[in-house]
Amino acid sequence: MKAYDCDVLVVGGGIVGLxxxxxxxxxxxxxxxxxxxxxxGPARHQSGRNSGVIHSGIYYRPGSFKARFAVRGAEEMVKFCAEHGLPHEVTGKLIVATEAEELPRLHALVQRxxxxxxxxxxxxRAQIAACEPHVRGRAAVFVGTTGVCDFGAVARTxxxxAEEAGAQxxxxxxxxxxxxxxxxxxxxTARGEVLRARALVNCAGLYSDRIARLAGDDPGLRIVPFRGEFYGLAxxxxxxxxxxxxxVPDPAFPWLGVHLTRGVDGSVHIGPNAVPATAREGYTGRTLRPAELAATLAWPGSWRLAREHWRYGAGEIRRSLSKRAFTEAVRRLLPEVSADDLIPAPAGVRAQAVLADGTLVDDFFFKESxxxxxxxxxxxxxxxxxxxxxxEVARRVLAGLG
Known part of the structure; x- marks a missing residue:
């Protein structure tokens, strides 16, 4: 019997695993x-259920993984899409302050x-109107390196x-x-297949903490799922x-607020609204997996997060339950929109890592054993x-192989 079926097993066929x-x-x-x-198939969850935005990196703490990888990744993603004939467009984006109290945060974003x-x-105001005639704002910043693409198509490519290079x-x-x-x-695997490898990479997304525990490692955190709810313009x-x-986002949270995104197909997505999900793949409010919900509720970080940020969470839940409330949030940026203009669009689920003390893990987080x-x-x-x-992950796992 051969010692190894492969050198490296990668768990997870989303965009990061691939x-x-x-x-x-x-x-x-x-x-x-x-x-x-x-x-x-690939990219059936987070990688294929998002707004398709190629982020510039403007929001992230200088020197963090997010900042370094997003700035470099945005440039590389545009080149990758162009090289492989994938739909994409570098549109730039506006970050708009609608109230006076948001201006200091907007100026801080410029510096960052x-x-x-x-x-x-x-x-x-006049320049905002020239870029987006229907958008209201006191001031804005234009970020020219932001764009859109189809990340599902990127993952399939x-x-x-990877397969052409010899991977399975x-x-x-x-x-x-x-x-x-x-x-x-x-x-x-669930089919009874057994594979032996020299090393394993865990890119399981919504289940990454569970895979770590299956492997005998304590991740030191839990994935708490948040459903991102979207509407589209009619x-x-x-x-x-x-x-x-x-x-202008609230720096205390990893979410960017309800925003407007014209995709590569010309459709406009509005959202997301972020609410706790009752399943890790809970794309509707009706999806309930009792064991997964119980595990989330058993994690002390979930309760500490809820106690600290209940006001913010209550606003998200209100907009989830009330289309009128969601419309009011959109009208801050887009006054002409009405509830009749908004049609439900597919939701996504964010795999948010939360520490036991309720801290939201803000950066990409890797753990090796x-x-x-x-x-x-x-x-x-x-x-x-x-x-x-x-x-980065390839470098780490190959270094471990020696």
Missing amino acids: STAWAITRAAPGTRVVVLEKED GRENGIPVRELG LARL VRYGAKVEVIGRRPSAVAVR PGREELVRGLVYP ERMVHVLNAPSPAATASLPIGR
């Missing part, structure tokens, strides 16, 4: 890589963008490139058991938005930054 597989094959040709994805090496331009991508391969020995890692009303329009690399927090802008993230 980028990692491709990066390993490019950095170390001949390395045998197998990607295990539980769904019947410049520290991160991002060209930004400050706009007044990464899967193809296996769908319908849910990981149920992980065993570790000093010289190997063994995985058993046909004939898309002309209200030319490009991308964002509010013997023959393991775990990607434990990779929310937005992970899709934008997926190419440099893949190289």
